[in-house]
Amino acid sequence: MMVDAAFSDPARERMLFARRLFVGTLVTLILSIVLSLRYFDLQISRYQNFATQSNNNRVLVRPLPPPRGLIYDRNGKLIADNRPSYNLTIVPERSDDVEQLLSDLGQLITLSKRDIRRFRKNLKRRRPFEQTTLHVNLSEAERAILAVNGHRLSGAETSARLIRHYPFQDLFAHAVGYLGRINERESQTIESVKYSGTDSIGKVGLEKFYENQLLGTVGSEQVETNARGRAMRVLDKTPAVPGDNLTLYIDSDLQRVAFDAFKGERGALVAIEVATGGILAMVSTPSYDPNLFVTGISQKNYDGLLYSNDRPLFDRTIRGQYPPGSTIKPMFGLIALQHNIVTPNDKINDNGYYYFEGIERPWRDHNFARGGHGDGVNLSKAIIESCNIYFYGLGVKTGIELLSNYGSQFGLGSATGIDMPGERPGIMPNRAWKKGAHGQSWFDGDTINASIGQGFMLTTPLQLAVMSARIASRGDARTPRLVKSINGVEQTPLQTEDNIEVSAKHWDYMHQAMQDVVHSSRGTARSISKGLDYKIAGKTGTAQAISIDAEEKYDSSKIDKRQWDHALFVAFAPVEKPKIAIGLIVENGEHGGSSAAPIARAVFDAYMQSQQSATSVVRR
Amino acid sequence: MHRGDFVRQMSNPGGDRRPARALHIDIPLLLLLLVLCGIGLTVLYSASGQSIFYVKRQATFMLVGLFSMLLVAQFKPRFWERGSALVYIGGLLLLVAVLFFGIGAKGAQRWLDLGFTRFQPSELMKIAVPMMVSAYLSKRYLPPQFKHVFFATLATLLPVLLVAKQPDLGTSLIIFSSGFFAIFLAGLGKRYLISTGLLALAAVPILWFYVLLDYQKQRVLTLLNPEDDKLGAGWNIIQSTTAIGSGGWSGKGWTQGTQSQLNFLPESHTDFIIAVLAEEFGLIGVLTLLLVYLLLIGRCMVIALNAQTMFSRLVAGTLSLTFFVYIFVNMGMVSGILPVVGAPLPFISYGGSAIVTLFCGFGILMAISTEPKRI
Numbered sequence: 001m002m003v004d005a006a007f008s009d010p011a012r013e014r015m016l017f018a019r020r021l022f023v024g025t026l027v028t029l030i031l032s033i034v035l036s037l038r039y040f041d042l043q044i045s046r047y048q049n050f051a052t053q054s055n056n057n058r059v060l061v062r063p064l065p066p067p068r069g070l071i072y073d074r075n076g077k078l079i080a081d082n083r084p085s086y087n088l089t090i091v092p093e094r095s096d097d098v099e100q101l102l103s104d105l106g107q108l109i110t111l112s113k114r115d116i117r118r119f120r121k122n123l124k125r126r127r128p129f130e131q132t133t134l135h136v137n138l139s140e141a142e143r144a145i146l147a148v149n150g151h152r153l154s155g156a157e158t159s160a161r162l163i164r165h166y167p168f169q170d171l172f173a174h175a176v177g178y179l180g181r182i183n184e185r186e187s188q189t190i191e192s193v194k195y196s197g198t199d200s201i202g203k204v205g206l207e208k209f210y211e212n213q214l215l216g217t218v219g220s221e222q223v224e225t226n227a228r229g230r231a232m233r234v235l236d237k238t239p240a241v242p243g244d245n246l247t248l249y250i251d252s253d254l255q256r257v258a259f260d261a262f263k264g265e266r267g268a269l270v271a272i273e274v275a276t277g278g279i280l281a282m283v284s285t286p287s288y289d290p291n292l293f294v295t296g297i298s299q300k301n302y303d304g305l306l307y308s309n310d311r312p313l314f315d316r317t318i319r320g321q322y323p324p325g326s327t328i329k330p331m332f333g334l335i336a337l338q339h340n341i342v343t344p345n346d347k348i349n350d351n352g353y354y355y356f357e358g359i360e361r362p363w364r365d366h367n368f369a370r371g372g373h374g375d376g377v378n379l380s381k382a383i384i385e386s387c388n389i390y391f392y393g394l395g396v397k398t399g400i401e402l403l404s405n406y407g408s409q410f411g412l413g414s415a416t417g418i419d420m421p422g423e424r425p426g427i428m429p430n431r432a433w434k435k436g437a438h439g440q441s442w443f444d445g446d447t448i449n450a451s452i453g454q455g456f457m458l459t460t461p462l463q464l465a466v467m468s469a470r471i472a473s474r475g476d477a478r479t480p481r482l483v484k485s486i487n488g489v490e491q492t493p494l495q496t497e498d499n500i501e502v503s504a505k506h507w508d509y510m511h512q513a514m515q516d517v518v519h520s521s522r523g524t525a526r527s528i529s530k531g532l533d534y535k536i537a538g539k540t541g542t543a544q545a546i547s548i549d550a551e552e553k554y555d556s557s558k559i560d561k562r563q564w565d566h567a568l569f570v571a572f573a574p575v576e577k578p579k580i581a582i583g584l585i586v587e588n589g590e591h592g593g594s595s596a597a598p599i600a601r602a603v604f605d606a607y608m609q610s611q612q613s614a615t616s617v618v619r620r
Numbered sequence: 621m622h623r624g625d626f627v628r629q630m631s632n633p634g635g636d637r638r639p640a641r642a643l644h645i646d647i648p649l650l651l652l653l654l655v656l657c658g659i660g661l662t663v664l665y666s667a668s669g670q671s672i673f674y675v676k677r678q679a680t681f682m683l684v685g686l687f688s689m690l691l692v693a694q695f696k697p698r699f700w701e702r703g704s705a706l707v708y709i710g711g712l713l714l715l716v717a718v719l720f721f722g723i724g725a726k727g728a729q730r731w732l733d734l735g736f737t738r739f740q741p742s743e744l745m746k747i748a749v750p751m752m753v754s755a756y757l758s759k760r761y762l763p764p765q766f767k768h769v770f771f772a773t774l775a776t777l778l779p780v781l782l783v784a785k786q787p788d789l790g791t792s793l794i795i796f797s798s799g800f801f802a803i804f805l806a807g808l809g810k811r812y813l814i815s816t817g818l819l820a821l822a823a824v825p826i827l828w829f830y831v832l833l834d835y836q837k838q839r840v841l842t843l844l845n846p847e848d849d850k851l852g853a854g855w856n857i858i859q860s861t862t863a864i865g866s867g868g869w870s871g872k873g874w875t876q877g878t879q880s881q882l883n884f885l886p887e888s889h890t891d892f893i894i895a896v897l898a899e900e901f902g903l904i905g906v907l908t909l910l911l912v913y914l915l916l917i918g919r920c921m922v923i924a925l926n927a928q929t930m931f932s933r934l935v936a937g938t939l940s941l942t943f944f945v946y947i948f949v950n951m952g953m954v955s956g957i958l959p960v961v962g963a964p965l966p967f968i969s970y971g972g973s974a975i976v977t978l979f980c981g982f983g984i985l986m987a988i989s990t991e992p993k994r995i
Contacts, residue, residue, distance in 0.1 A: 013762045014933075016807040018925060021937050024805065025921055028944045032910060035948065038955050042865040043903040050865025054879055061855060124673050 062223055063196035066216025067162055069243030071176060071206065073252040074278075074484060079172050080207070082162040085295070086138040088146065089131035092123065095155025102134075105156060108149060109142045111135055131159065136295055164200065164207075164294045168252065170287035171259055174315040175250065175279075175420070175482065177205020178290035194218060203293065204315075206246065206482060208421045213486055216243035247485045249278025254606055258283045261602040262586070265595070268316035269584035270465035270480075271603055274572065277469065277478030279418070280580060281603065282462075284316040309562075317461050318423040322585055324453035325541030326386045326592070327464060327570045328407070330471060330510050332451060333379050335406045336398050337506040344509060347378045350389040356396070356444060363448055365389050383513040386524050386540060388452050395451020396444055403450065404430035409477065409500045411466035412459055418480045426463055429456035454544060464583025468570040471514075472537075472578035474507045475500035511537055515575045524593045525569070528601040534608055537578075538571030538600065540592030543585075564588035569596035573604045580607050644693040646923070646989040649982060652916040653689075656967040657682050659897075659909060664970055666875040667889040667896040674889060674970055681972040685979030692983025697991055700984055701758075701931045704751035708775070711748040714741035715782040722786070730786050742783045742791045743977045747984070749776055749795050750942065753802035754934035762930070763807030772803050789836060790963035793949065798942040805937045806930075840959045856887065860895040860954045864906075871902030889970045891962060894954045909968075913947050923989040932988040939981050 042050065071080035088105070095101045105111060111134065119134045138146070138158060146158055164179040166172065180203045182195065190201065196218050202208040219240030224233050258269050258281045271281040288305050305313050314320065336342045352372030353362040365372055365388040373387045382390035395403065407413055413428025427433070429450060431442040449455025459467075466480055477499055485491060514537035517523040524540040543566040567589030572581035582600045589595035640647050661675055661682075668674035718732055718741055732739045753772045760768045776799025784792040804813070828837065863879035872878065877899035888896050898906050920940030927933040943966065950965040952958035964974050 010930075013807070013930060016762060017805060017930070017933050017937070020805045020807060021921060021924060024801070024937065024941050028914075028917060028941065031944070031948050032914060035951050035955075036907060036910065038952075038957055039864065039898065039903055039906045042861060042955060043867050043898065043906070044869065046865055047868045050862050051868065053862050054866035124671065 061220050064219035064221055064237075064240040065161070065197035066218055066240035067242045068164065068179070068216060069210075069214040069487075070245045071214075072245065072247045073250050073255075074248060075251060075253075076247075077252050078167060079176055079248070079250075079252065081165050081167065083165040084160050085136070085163040086143055086158050086160050087133050088135040088138055089133050089157050089159050090119070090155055091131055091157070092155065098155070101153065101155055104153060105134070108145050109135065109138070131157065137163075166290045166294075169289045169291060171252070171255055172250075173205075173287045173290045174284040174317060175205055175282040176290070177207040178203055178293045179207050180293045181296055200294070204422070205420060206248075209419050210244075210246060210483065210486075213244040214246070217241040244487045246483050247488070248482050249273060249276065249280060249484045250282065250482065251280055251607075251610070253610065254603060255281045255283060257281075257606040258599070258603045259285065259287070261599040265589060266310055266316075266587040267585050267589065267596075267599075268320055268461040269582065269599060269603070270317050270462045271580055271582045271607070272465050272469040272480055274469050274472045274476075274578045274581050277480050278484060279480055279482045280607070282317050282482070284314070284320070286310045286312045288312045315422070316585070316587075318418065318420055319460070320585070321424055321426050321458040321460055322566055322568070323455075323457055323543040324412075324459040324464060325543040325566075325568050326388075326452055327539050327541035327568050327583075328412075328453040328457075328459075328467070329383055329386065329391055330514055330539050330570075331407065331410050331467060332391060332394065332398070332403060333383060333513070334471070334502050334506055334510050335403060336394050337379070337509065338502045339398070339402065341398050342379055342394055344379055347376045348390055348393060349375050350377045350387055352389070354389045354392040354448070356392075356448065359445065363388070363392055380509070380513045380516070383510075383539065384516045384520055384523050391451045392448045395447050398451075400430050400442060400447045400450060403447075404428050404433075406500075409498075410470050411463050411477075412457075416462055416466050416480050418462060419482050423462070424460055426460050427456055427458040453541065461583050461585050464568065464570050464585070465581060466583070468572055468583050469581035470500060471507075471510065472572035472581045474504070475502055511575055514539055514571075518571075518597075525571075525597040527593055528597045532601075534573060534604075535575040536571055536573040536601070536604060537575045538569060538597065540597060541568035541570070542566070542590070542592055543568060545588065561588055564590050567592045567594070567596040569593075569600050571597070571600045571604070573608070579611070580604065641990055643690070644986055644990040645690070646919075646986045648919050649916070649923075649986060649989070652912060652919065653686075653967070653979075653982060655912055656916070659912070660968040662874070663893055663897045663900075663968055664889055666877070666900060667893050668970065670875060677972070678970055678975075681975050682967075682979075684972075685976045688976055689979040689983035689986065692980050693986035693990065695987060697927075697929065697932045697935070697984070697988050700751060700935075700987065701755045701929075704748070704755040707744070708748045708752035711741055711744045712779060712782070714739075715745065715779060717741070718786065719782070730788055740973050742779075742786070742788055742795070743973050745779045745783065745795050746791070746798065746942075746977055747939075747981050749779055750798040750802050750935055750938040751984075753799050754806075754931050754938060757802065757806040758930035758934055763809055764803070769803060769808060769812060772799070772806075776800065776803075784831070787833060787836070788962070790949070790961040793961065794942060794945060794963070797945045798938055801938040801941045802934050805934055805941075856892060856960065857956050860892050861956050863895040864898040864955055867899040867902040867905075869902045870904055871898070871900045874900055876900060891950065891960075891964055891969060892954050893969050894951055894965050897968070910947075910951075913944075913966075917941075917944055920985055923985055927988050928991050928993065932991065936985055936988050939985060943978075943981070 067082050070078060070082070073079055088109075090098070090101065092098045102111075102116065115135050119132060122132050134156075143158055146153065146156070166176065166178070179200045182190065182199055182201045186201055194215065194217075195201070198215070198218070202211040202214065207214065217240060219238045221234050221238070222236040224235055254271065258271065262269075262283065262285045265285065267285055269281065269283045270279065272278065273280050292301055333342075337344075350365065350372035351374075352365050354364070355362050372389060373381070373385050377385075377387050377390050379390070379394075381387065404413070407428040413426055415423045415425045429446065434440055434442050434446065434456070446455055450457050453459075462480065469480075470477055481491070483491060515535055517540065518525045518536045518538050519529050519532075520526065523529075525538050528536070545563050545566055565588070567586040568584065569592045570581075570583050572578045580603075582603060584596055584599055586595045586599070661679060664678055665671070665675050714732060718730065722731055730740050730742060732741060752775055756775065757764055757768060757772055764772070776796060780792045780796045780799070783795060832840075859879060863877065866872070866879065867877075877896055879895070879899050894906070894909075897909065901908075917940050920936060920943070924933050924936035924940065927936050946963060946966045949958060949961065949963045950969075953960050953963065964971050966978050967975065
């Protein structure tokens with residue numbers, strides 16, 4: 001550094017610096033004088049003015065929190081509304097003796113230790129004349145007691161506010177979500193003015209996704225106060241604008257039928273209106289009561305939900321990722337047909353084992369013990385009887401890249417884009433994915449596993465429903481949506497991706513095959529066809545929860561029920577003009593045909609009935 | 621260093637400062653800082669609604685700050701000069717990290733979460749930029765040539781833009797002025813000064829239409845018409861000018877300010893605390909505080925003039941001028957002559973990290989002031 005400095009003139013540089021510092025000092029002094037003059041102007045010249053204003057200025061601006069938007073089902077039934085709740089608050093400045101007041105109150109109503117502890121903590125941080133909450137959710141009886149004794153409880157007030165209420169309790173817990181207290185993390189990311197007077201925020205589900213619409217706009221009122229800060233009269237008021245109301249595609253009756261059909265089993269079901277992509281029902285069981293969260297859930301209740309083996313808080317519809325099993329066979333069949341990899345006439349002989357060149361150990365079919373599906377298995381039969389051996393060969397011939405590309409068009413392997421937060425993408429594996437995730441090359445064995453929806457492949461129940469709807473609509477790729485209209489304004493046409501290119505005859509062929517899964521005597525879901533007056537098309541599936549050796553026989557009686565296979569079913573109805581499509585899973589339900597399909601049947605029946613009664617009303 | 625330096629230094633006028641010198645403490649600076657802290661805690665007690673909780677926390681931060689200041693003072697200015705590039709580059713990387721991993725408050729992303737605590741890299745830059753620019757320019761011929769001015773400006777603008785993007789307008793303004801002061805003190809030519817001024821004027825419409833976010837524009841509009849935004853910043857200005865104005869000559873007395881005590885004044889313990897002081901201690905109180913600030917700045921100017929190297933001079937001068945910017949911006953915005961940008965009043969406003977940063981800056985000044993004299 002001294003190299004440069006050696007040739008410089010230190011004395012001159014120093015003088016230059018001193019001059020500059022002098023200029024800086026001068027500016028500092030001038031600006032200080034400006035400041036002093038400004039304060040002199042405010043405090044001395046205009047003192048009289050401000051002093052009067054300050055004396056009269058007993059005007060407080062108070063925020064008026066907006067009522068949160070309501071949520072309705074498609075028939076106008078209230079799913080989330082607001083109810084008044086009464087809190088007991090204390091303003092210590094207005095009480096002569098807070099301790100005395102607390103003990104008086106304790107004799108009138110029950111105050112928990114937690115109430116008192118929280119109150120004392122908040123008391124330390126509050127500002128003068130601010131209401132500090134002592135007890136939330138006063139019952140009607142408690143309010144009456146407090147009102148009668150009001151004269152000797154100066155400093156205590158009951159304040160009313162609106163709290164969220166979910167009349168259906170656990171029925172919509174996952175889809176609609178719930179509202180909870182704003183926590184510290186959230187309080188740092190929200191705009192505090194918007195939330196003045198509001199202490200809750202949407203935590204999960206629709207309540208979170210549509211937070212901005214549901215919240216509304218805060219209003220304000222100017223209140224004149226007396227010398228002790230007590231509000232005397234309202235001078236000016238800007239009313240709050242209530243939040244937007246949401247109307248969902250969901251039919252709460254259908255939701256009830258679906259929920260009850262699980263009969264306490266763990267699982268998930270999503271039903272989609274084929275024409276619009278709207279969600280008709282969205283069930284994840286077991287569920288929980290979202291009302292518990294609204295005023296702050298107790299630690300005990302929360303731990304109970306959090307640590308339960310059944311994981312009730314877990315939204316299986318969009319976050320549960322399961323191997324799709326055989327439910328993807330119709331989709332793979334369509335891909336192979338469209339690309340002329342197989343024709344409906346191609347047949348194989350299935351003896352229960354599939355040998356792949358160069359690999360010693362065979363892949364087996366689930367009914368290998370019976371010697372396979374026998375001679376003459378074509379695509380239709382492979383779908384109807386769910387023949388794995390056929391699809392092993394088909395998968396290898398088609399290749400994973402084609403399967404994977406098409407799979408994503410049917411909604412697998414990436415988030416569907418539904419209007420809910422926290423959706424998981426599932427996995428639609430291909431070469432690049434395996435390289436990235438496992439650092440390994442793709443083997444034909446991986447393709448064979450993928451061809452029956454096992455191995456790396458994972459899907460959410462929502463994705464299964466979307467796949468089912470896209471097959472039902474013959475390739476109309478709609479994004480699933482829960483919200484039908486906001487404040488009565490129909491939401492703009494749902495985003496449609498490019499429609500899936502498969503020729504009409506292949507759709508016909510596959511719809512027929514899926515219909516035969518239910519309606520033919522050898523179909524894997526034939527048990528639900530009894531007494532049907534309309535046609536259902538479907539495909540059963542079984543997903544392994546644990547891996548089983550090829551030679552070992554899967555025997556449910558020998559393993560714990562938690563390790564039983566998951567039962568899956570995708571379906572749509574009526575086949576001639578599909579209106580509703582379903583994807584569902586019953587965890588550890590073993591067989592799609594026996595445990596999952598009957599749930600779908602119950603939902604279809606209820607839906608068809610409601611359609612019939614709707615049309616009959618119109619006719620009348 | 622020669623042994624002779626030490627002897628000469630001992631014969632310095634100003635009495636026996638040996639113990640203080642040995643600990644690298646500048647007594648006038650320390651006394652003035654302690655006075656400020658005292659004023660700060662007194663006003664804070666009243667401004668926070670007589671909350672001992674806030675006072676205790678603030679006092680803790682002040683102690684941490686004092687300790688950091690003494691620690692910083694123990695290293696020679698030469699050490700800081702050499703380390704400035706490292707600190708600067710480190711700070712820059714952290715600012716970039718904030719863009720990607722930062723956590724936010726109210727739409728702004730300013731902190732890095734270190735697990736046990738939060739850290740605001742923009743605070744570091746308030747010191748790193750003056751150090752870096754001073755170290756860079758002090759190695760060149762002064763007044764600096766065009767290319768040196770160019771690089772110094774670049775070194776300033778980089779962090780300024782990163783911080784403005786968070787967005788934190790108040791801090792980016794402080795960082796910008798610190799870089800500018802360093803270049804100015806180094807002897808920036810008059811031609812540059814004039815053209816910079818013109819450029820700045822030309823930049824105003826660009827800033828308004830392309831850079832400033834809606835809420836920032838709102839702040840400026842609020843200054844012109846405070847009635848428009850009653851729940852937000854406009855309310856603050858109406859209430860703070862009323863609070864200040866109603867203080868008169870001698871104020872309403874400690875903890876007796878109706879505006880602040882009756883909760884009319886939001887953020888009264890942070891950015892708007894000067895309104896509480898003005899209401900309760902009047903113009904006399906305001907001028908006293910301003911006087912203490914000016915004495916402090918004066919002392920820093922003296923240190924700058926007597927400093928041993930050009931680096932020390934530039935850093936000391938820059939830090940003291942920047943310190944005044946804090947005061948001017950805050951007192952100006954609360955009294956309604958500047959837009960509200962979110963700038964705390966040094967040592968008076970509640971807030972931990974800002975106080976520690978300030979003390980560290982004064983630590984460097986102490987290191988400079990107690991540096992042994994060379995021939």
